[in-house]
Amino acid sequence: MKRFLSGNEAVAWGAWESGVHVAAAYPGTPSTEILETFAPMPDVYAEWSPNEKVALDVAVGAAYAGSRAMAVMKHVGLNVAADSFFYASMTGLEAGLVIVNADDPFMHSSQNEQDNRRYAKFARIPCLEPSDSQEAHDLVGVALDISEQFDTPVMLRLTTRISHSSSLVELQGVRPPARTEKPPYRIDTTKYVMVPGNARRRHPVIEERVTKLAQFAETFPYNRMELKDRALGIVSNGVAYQYAREVFPEASMLKLGMTYPVPAKMLREFASQVERLIVIEELDPFLEEEIRLLGIAVEGKSIFPICGELDQQVVRECAIKAGLLPPSARVPVVTPEKGPLPSRPPILCPGCPHRGTLYVAKKLGLVVNGDIGCYTLAFQPPLGALHTCGCMGASIGVAHGVAKAGIAQRNIAALGDSTFFHTGMPALLNVAYNRSNVTTIILDNRTTAMTGHQQHPGTGRTLQGRETVQVEFEALAHAMGIQRVHTVDAYDLKAVEAALKDCLEADEPALIVARRECALMPEARKQWMPLQVNAERCNGCGLCFRIGCPAVVKSGELDAKTGRPKARIDPLLCTGCEICAQVCTRRAILFRHQLIENKEQQQ
Ligand code: SF4
Numbered sequence: 001m002k003r004f005l006s007g008n009e010a011v012a013w014g015a016w017e018s019g020v021h022v023a024a025a026y027p028g029t030p031s032t033e034i035l036e037t038f039a040p041m042p043d044v045y046a047e048w049s050p051n052e053k054v055a056l057d058v059a060v061g062a063a064y065a066g067s068r069a070m071a072v073m074k075h076v077g078l079n080v081a082a083d084s085f086f087y088a089s090m091t092g093l094e095a096g097l098v099i100v101n102a103d104d105p106f107m108h109s110s111q112n113e114q115d116n117r118r119y120a121k122f123a124r125i126p127c128l129e130p131s132d133s134q135e136a137h138d139l140v141g142v143a144l145d146i147s148e149q150f151d152t153p154v155m156l157r158l159t160t161r162i163s164h165s166s167s168l169v170e171l172q173g174v175r176p177p178a179r180t181e182k183p184p185y186r187i188d189t190t191k192y193v194m195v196p197g198n199a200r201r202r203h204p205v206i207e208e209r210v211t212k213l214a215q216f217a218e219t220f221p222y223n224r225m226e227l228k229d230r231a232l233g234i235v236s237n238g239v240a241y242q243y244a245r246e247v248f249p250e251a252s253m254l255k256l257g258m259t260y261p262v263p264a265k266m267l268r269e270f271a272s273q274v275e276r277l278i279v280i281e282e283l284d285p286f287l288e289e290e291i292r293l294l295g296i297a298v299e300g301k302s303i304f305p306i307c308g309e310l311d312q313q314v315v316r317e318c319a320i321k322a323g324l325l326p327p328s329a330r331v332p333v334v335t336p337e338k339g340p341l342p343s344r345p346p347i348l349c350p351g352c353p354h355r356g357t358l359y360v361a362k363k364l365g366l367v368v369n370g371d372i373g374c375y376t377l378a379f380q381p382p383l384g385a386l387h388t389c390g391c392m393g394a395s396i397g398v399a400h401g402v403a404k405a406g407i408a409q410r411n412i413a414a415l416g417d418s419t420f421f422h423t424g425m426p427a428l429l430n431v432a433y434n435r436s437n438v439t440t441i442i443l444d445n446r447t448t449a450m451t452g453h454q455q456h457p458g459t460g461r462t463l464q465g466r467e468t469v470q471v472e473f474e475a476l477a478h479a480m481g482i483q484r485v486h487t488v489d490a491y492d493l494k495a496v497e498a499a500l501k502d503c504l505e506a507d508e509p510a511l512i513v514a515r516r517e518c519a520l521m522p523e524a525r526k527q528w529m530p531l532q533v534n535a536e537r538c539n540g541c542g543l544c545f546r547i548g549c550p551a552v553v554k555s556g557e558l559d560a561k562t563g564r565p566k567a568r569i570d571p572l573l574c575t576g577c578e579i580c581a582q583v584c585t586r587r588a589i590l591f592r593h594q595l596i597e598n599k600e601q602q603q
């Protein structure tokens with residue numbers, strides 16, 4: 001059975017066909033669709049965990065219990081899961097464990113560009129890298145087999161282009177029969193309890209495992225030599241292999257499907273058969289360094305960039321510059337017609353509930369420590385209401401540090417509901433415990449909006465659609481010892497301002513839950529209703545432009561006195577959230593009830 005699948009979908013299919021029983025993840029681009037595809041499949045358990053470390057621990061637990069398991073995360077998620085990544089390497093497992101890690105070269109949706117092959121080497125965990133969707137599918141099963149053969153977790157490293165590009169995949173469409181009996185949990189404390197005495201015994205085992213894996217890499221079928229013209233030999237991996245093949249169709253290639261540990265003998269043999277050896281790889285000079293450590297002369301980052309994604313064009317131009325190809329190899333670049341589409345700067349959607357809260361914070365002159373989520377976009381002008389953003393959950397800790405540094409100005413922290421569950425909770429506990437006067441705002445839009453509206457512990461539903469507990473932020477904060485807690489409608493600017501002022505006047509930890517569901521949720525969409533500007537009242541003061549709503553635009557009409565353009569609301573974009581109407585001091589923007597009244601009078 002052939003299907004046209006993205007790399008992410010192919011991984012989900014590969015996991016299902018290989019008998020993965022438990023899979024856990026935290027959503028994060030470019031890896032999110034893997035669990036979304038896997039969760040509805042029969043005979044599986046899949047969950048969104050509150051963060052990647054929990055997800056990995058869950059998968060490890062399942063593998064300890066003898067079930068094949070998968071943990072999925074984007075590259076920065078592995079930073080969160082790093083503790084578990086390292087102990088899982090030390091203990092090994094009872095059944096296969098694949099850790100799918102999606103790196104994001106060029107940072108399409110990430111705060112950095114880290115190359116997680118480094119983590120694989122750091123933790124002595126083998127790293128497999130597919131070059132297309134078929135390999136993404138096949139390597140899941142291969143990773144699980146290797147995991148069981150060598151008693152190690154295995155990293156399956158994707159990159160954005162592999163995750164999101166689609167190609168034909170041959171599927172089996174069958175799954176190994178489900179276990180009927182429930183075997184007892186195998187207790188092995190010397191292997192699974194990493195107290196120092198046991199850990200010291202395990203470390204040599206891990207080192208020996210890497211040596212065996214390096215030998216295995218020599219005959220691993222996804223490491224293959226394609227010998228053609230010997231003048232140039234290229235070592236490549238992942239999507240870079242596709243670019244290399246296209247730009248150098250006649251060159252000899254060594255394609256590595258396992259990039260840690262590398263096959264030393266195979267590399268030496270390949271290098272001895274070609275006149276000039278280069279590496280084409282995205283991001284870090286990882287393979288280049290591994291080859292150089294073998295004492296083999298090689299070039300790589302002296303020719304190809306270390307930053308950003310490669311593509312055929314980049315590889316070709318760099319090769320021409322380095323004299324690997326003649327200038328005549330240049331091919332005309334076909335730039336797709338852009339057409340009359342308007343440009344879409346990355347800003348909050350029209351009707352976004354975060355806009356009002358952050359507008360009020362800006363109006364009060366507050367420094368806002370932000371976090372990872374849609375609201376990060378509020379740093380953009382004209383809203384310009386966010387001042388720091390480092391990583392998931394950093395907002396509260398950073399604001400606490402600022403408060404403890406003893407400056408006069410009050411900083412606040414703002415983060416989303418899902419991010420709060422991810423890594424905000426311990427940071428809020430720290431504020432409560434170590435007593436700083438940080439005001440935390442949970443921008444509660446009832447979903448994980450940025451990655452595509454996934455469930456989380458506050459929504460009352462699981463990934464697989466079951467009803468579950470719905471955690472209340474207010475009760476949590478009270479339990480942590482925070483007395484000052486407000487819940488406000490995020491669209492009600494006066495209520496947000498009053499809550500903020502109350503918290504800022506008090507010298508104690510405080511929490512504001514600014515609640516309104518994401519404007520793009522189906523229930524919210526049903527209530528959309530475009531507002532209108534009364535052009536006679538509008539004098540072009542520009543206040544409504546400052547909220548940064550893409551639906552508020554300058555009209556062609558200028559105010560006779562000020563000469564400034566009056567406002568207009570694009571009815572195709574406006575949701576009717578009324579934030580602009582509350583901002584307009586001249587009452588020139590009609591509220592929903594006014595529009596309804598006007599309509600009724602006209603009828
Ligand atoms: S997706 Fe939802 S939360 Fe995110 S910017 Fe748009 S409206 Fe706001």
Ligand code: SF4
Nearest residue numbers: 538539541542544584
């Ligand atoms: S805030 Fe009111 S008066 Fe000012 S430009 Fe907007 S609609 Fe016109």
Ligand code: SF4
Nearest residue numbers: 351549574577578580
């Ligand atoms: S009501 Fe105003 S702020 Fe809300 S979406 Fe419409 S134009 Fe934008």
